[in-house]
Amino acid sequence: MAETDVIQPDVLVLGSGIAGCTVALLLADAGVEVALVTRAADPAESNTRYAQGGIVYVSPPDGTDVLAADITRAGAGHCRPRAVEVLVGEGTARFEQLLLERAAVRFDREPDGSLALAREGGHSVARIAHAADATGEAIQSALVRAVTAHPCIRLLSNHTAVDLLTPSHHGLDRLSVYAARRVVGAYLLDNESAAVRRCVARCTVLATGGLGHLYLRSSNPAGARGDGLAMAFRAGARVINTEFVQFHPTTFHMTGAPHFLISEAVRGAGARLVDARGQPFMQKHDPEWRDLAPRDVVARGIHEEMLATDAPNVFLDLASYLGADEIRRRFPNIHASCLAYGVDVTRDLVPVVPAAHYACGGVWVDDWGRSSIDDLYAVGEVSCTGVHGANRLASTSLLEALVWGARAAEDIAARLPDRPTHDVADIPPWRDSGTATPDPALISQDLRGIQHIMWNYVGLVRTTRRLRRAIHDLRHLETQIEDFYHNARITDGLVGLRNAVRAALLVALAAWENRRSMGAHYRIAD
Numbered sequence: 001m002a003e004t005d006v007i008q009p010d011v012l013v014l015g016s017g018i019a020g021c022t023v024a025l026l027l028a029d030a031g032v033e034v035a036l037v038t039r040a041a042d043p044a045e046s047n048t049r050y051a052q053g054g055i056v057y058v059s060p061p062d063g064t065d066v067l068a069a070d071i072t073r074a075g076a077g078h079c080r081p082r083a084v085e086v087l088v089g090e091g092t093a094r095f096e097q098l099l100l101e102r103a104a105v106r107f108d109r110e111p112d113g114s115l116a117l118a119r120e121g122g123h124s125v126a127r128i129a130h131a132a133d134a135t136g137e138a139i140q141s142a143l144v145r146a147v148t149a150h151p152c153i154r155l156l157s158n159h160t161a162v163d164l165l166t167p168s169h170h171g172l173d174r175l176s177v178y179a180a181r182r183v184v185g186a187y188l189l190d191n192e193s194a195a196v197r198r199c200v201a202r203c204t205v206l207a208t209g210g211l212g213h214l215y216l217r218s219s220n221p222a223g224a225r226g227d228g229l230a231m232a233f234r235a236g237a238r239v240i241n242t243e244f245v246q247f248h249p250t251t252f253h254m255t256g257a258p259h260f261l262i263s264e265a266v267r268g269a270g271a272r273l274v275d276a277r278g279q280p281f282m283q284k285h286d287p288e289w290r291d292l293a294p295r296d297v298v299a300r301g302i303h304e305e306m307l308a309t310d311a312p313n314v315f316l317d318l319a320s321y322l323g324a325d326e327i328r329r330r331f332p333n334i335h336a337s338c339l340a341y342g343v344d345v346t347r348d349l350v351p352v353v354p355a356a357h358y359a360c361g362g363v364w365v366d367d368w369g370r371s372s373i374d375d376l377y378a379v380g381e382v383s384c385t386g387v388h389g390a391n392r393l394a395s396t397s398l399l400e401a402l403v404w405g406a407r408a409a410e411d412i413a414a415r416l417p418d419r420p421t422h423d424v425a426d427i428p429p430w431r432d433s434g435t436a437t438p439d440p441a442l443i444s445q446d447l448r449g450i451q452h453i454m455w456n457y458v459g460l461v462r463t464t465r466r467l468r469r470a471i472h473d474l475r476h477l478e479t480q481i482e483d484f485y486h487n488a489r490i491t492d493g494l495v496g497l498r499n500a501v502r503a504a505l506l507v508a509l510a511a512w513e514n515r516r517s518m519g520a521h522y523r524i525a526d
Contacts, residue, residue: 010201011034011412012201013037015380016147018048020046020380021036021146024036035156038156039158041158046209047224051398059092068085074392098406107131121292161208162490163235164376165183167422182373189491202420207405210362211225212245213500214450215245225503227503237376239384242362243521244359247356247357248354249295249354250267262352265330266331268292285298294391303461354460360520379404380401463525471505
């Protein structure tokens, strides 16, 4: 592929986390030319990288029926049965084929060589494969190495997808509005040169991750701003279940410190949530599962404790329940991260609060990752397969990304010979509609405004009045941002801001329309 303003791979994959890398690798292994695009300068930078706990691995003593029951219970009965069946039926084989054999990820092992398996909240048994407390980083590093070495993959780092290309909207042939809607690639902004390229492909895969950064407190990196969700919506794709934003119960809380994740595996190992006096409290909110209840239950339990005691946070107590050597061995990165802010988890209580963590909804897809638009697939957190229902069971998301990434690759490879290549001449080169250079301070201020609105009005507990206020404020802000967007030169920050406000509205509107409390969507009367 020549270095021009036009890129023409067979398949365009947007996002380099576990989902995007899985699709790209398996397609490339089949001889398909793939362009793998990430807005990050480092392709290893993704939500996958920050997954601490691990990935579900079903071994013989743990039946798939038990896992399916755990997923459905955590999802508040809103999981799509067929999607759960696919996940539990194929998960182990996909895990072994891609992560153990193809990418050679180094998971922790027992002395006999078998995988070391941990337990997390909502799981009946220990079934979480892990690499200490940095599982995501181990997976991501291995996959990026494989992607970088593959001759059929063109890796485009530091490129931002501006919008998906649809002939009915972007094409010069206006009669295409009468045809079925189809995605034929994307406009890509090279963040180094500021040039926008046309990438025209026979199939396009969204693997852009989630939207946690829309909230004031989030465990997600800054790139999780809802880019793929917003682009798909503008292209006309069906979007569902966006009200179900899962809040992780335990992120580190200290003034001036980031809200980094304290893995659920810590509680799986025996740590307890306690108040300022060191007293456990989760037995009041879920007498059966207590600290290992599903995440929505634990997060609301913490929220209620904070309100009842007028406290800015609660605490995790590792030291009273785990030995210092075990803590350092099993959770070295958590130990080091907390120590950097003066908290020694082998002795001290760890201040924690809930934070936005995972989007259970997204772009609707079928069992093969196909969206409602021709030639557009979605995999990973940007998609909604129905596996997670109203609340995700811990450590199922990496497995879902793996399974649907593999399925999407298989489906694309089978269908690709029959997919036409769109005429590049029909897609005009990008033209900036404005000349002004966007002010980063204004972008940052508007994004901060979105985060405050979402945290205060579309957060852990929602009311009719709060949601009405959120929708009003976000609509007003979107009008201003769209005007800003159309009168300025394109930048990554401006693209992200435009996507963020649209993604925020998709969450708020879905929350407004769903008057029934379910899982991560919790409404109270006002």
